[in-house]
Amino acid sequence: MPPPPRASTARTALLEVAYLQYGSADGWPVLLLHGFPYDVRAYDEVAPALADAGARVVVPYLRGFGPTRFLAADTMRSGQQAALGGDVVALLDALGIERAILAGFDWGGLSACVATALWPERVAGLVSYAGYDVIDIDRQRHPAAPALEHVMWYQHLFQTERGREGLAMHRRALCRLLWEQWSPGWMLDEARFEAAAAAFENPDFVEVVIHAYRFCFAAAAGDPGLAAHEARLAGRPAITVPTVTLDGSRDPLKPGGTADHAARFTARHEHRVIDAGHALPYEAPDAFADAVLTVRRWVGDTGGRERRR
Numbered sequence: 001m002p003p004p005p006r007a008s009t010a011r012t013a014l015l016e017v018a019y020l021q022y023g024s025a026d027g028w029p030v031l032l033l034h035g036f037p038y039d040v041r042a043y044d045e046v047a048p049a050l051a052d053a054g055a056r057v058v059v060p061y062l063r064g065f066g067p068t069r070f071l072a073a074d075t076m077r078s079g080q081q082a083a084l085g086g087d088v089v090a091l092l093d094a095l096g097i098e099r100a101i102l103a104g105f106d107w108g109g110l111s112a113c114v115a116t117a118l119w120p121e122r123v124a125g126l127v128s129y130a131g132y133d134v135i136d137i138d139r140q141r142h143p144a145a146p147a148l149e150h151v152m153w154y155q156h157l158f159q160t161e162r163g164r165e166g167l168a169m170h171r172r173a174l175c176r177l178l179w180e181q182w183s184p185g186w187m188l189d190e191a192r193f194e195a196a197a198a199a200f201e202n203p204d205f206v207e208v209v210i211h212a213y214r215f216c217f218a219a220a221a222g223d224p225g226l227a228a229h230e231a232r233l234a235g236r237p238a239i240t241v242p243t244v245t246l247d248g249s250r251d252p253l254k255p256g257g258t259a260d261h262a263a264r265f266t267a268r269h270e271h272r273v274i275d276a277g278h279a280l281p282y283e284a285p286d287a288f289a290d291a292v293l294t295v296r297r298w299v300g301d302t303g304g305r306e307r308r309r
Contacts, residue, residue, distance in 0.1 A: 005047065005059070009067070012090035014075055018067035019060035019091075023051030029097045030292060031088065032059045035106020036209060037175035038279065039065055039199035041192065042105075045285035050292055058095065062107060063087055064208030066199035077204050079212025080222045081135050082229035085114025089122055098122070101299070103292050105129035105246075105280055107212070117237045118229055125295035126243040127288070129280055130251075131258025132265070134233055135216045151252045154178060158213040167209060171200045183277030184250050192282070242268040242298040244291040248276040248283070268298055 005020035020040050030050060032043045040059045047057045061068040062084065063077075070077070088111050092100060101124050102112035113133045116123045143149055149156075154174070157163035167174060175197060179188055199205075214220035222230055243265050247257040259271050272291065276283035 010091060010094035011071070012087070012094050014071060014090070015063060015087065016069045016071060017060050017087070017091050017094070018069075019058050020047070022047045022057040022059070023055050025056055027051070027054050027056035028296060029056045029058065029095075029100040030296075031091070031100050031102050031104075031112075032057060032281075033088065033102065033104030033108030033111050034059070034062060034065070035104070035108045035110075036212070037171075037178055037196075037200060038106065038282075039196045041196045042279065042281045043285075046281050046289045046292075049285070049289040053293055053296070055292075055296075058091075058100075060091055061199060061202075062111065064204045065202050068202070070204060076223045077207035077211060078215070078223045078226070079208040079210075080215040080226060080230070081110055081114045081233060082118075082226040083223060084111040085118055086226070086229070088112065088115040089119050092122055099124045101125045101127070101292060101295055103127035103288070103295075105288075106278065109133040110135065113239065114233065116239050116241055116243075118232060120240050123241050125241050125299045126239060127246065127291045127295055128239075128243060129246045129248075129288075130254050131245045131247070131261035131271070132239065134236065136236070137216060137218050137230075137234065140216050141218050145255075148253075148255060151181070155213045155217070158210050159217060159219055164206060164210050168206045171205070172197045175200060179279065182251065182253060183279045183283060184252065186277055186279070186283050236264070238264055238266045240266050242295055243270075244294055245269070245271045246280060246288070246291055247271070247273045248278055248280050249273050250276060251278045253278055270294070 005022045010017050034042045043059050050057050099122055104112040109129045110133045113128050116126050215222055274284045274287045281288045
């Protein structure tokens, strides 16, 4: 059996970031980024496979999840995309990693894409579930197709104070329902859900989640300190590093998939469709790990062994 992951923390300017680390500290670095409503356990099968292939695998709890904590009470509990992407680069700094492969799904895919779009010099390669996962805030102001709006019921609920109260009171039941709806045909394991759901008890979980969905609907102001980054993201910057993009063929949140995002990727790019729902690292861990290993082969020794001084 592979050795268990090592739990640790790293301090950035804003956060005490809790993370799991697999493999040797001298391995090629890869960050695996989870989404909402998931946690680091989404990569329980992916991370050991990468560590066996020589990786230093870091799996952090995002802001508002698990043991990760804000350092100051007066820091805005922002869930906006520039905050999530900035957290990734701040963690690389805290860990002394110059460049890493980033891989994620849901909020984790968003975090990885934003970090890559804004700080490409820090990213050796990218694995992104759901293609070019940078939120177009202007487009979000307008309705999607009715069938997709139906699937996005939770985002509409979160625009209201009733929704905030509901998330606070019923977070486990609400999040479990999302797991079921987003992964049709996948046999949900109650023990796995309960292990992940412990991360939703973070004291900032509700505030971060509510702000994330209100900001992306242009219904809440962002952190003023991130305005310049959001302005750059509004310009839809290209992804300029080698990338594998993934879609789950049974994901109701991504009807039709994201193959049409190809023009957003200007370096080597491959798109794959996997027989899975939204929680792809849980449902198809071998496929997710293979995507990371493909990017690693593409970038070779430029994959991030160097450290910041």
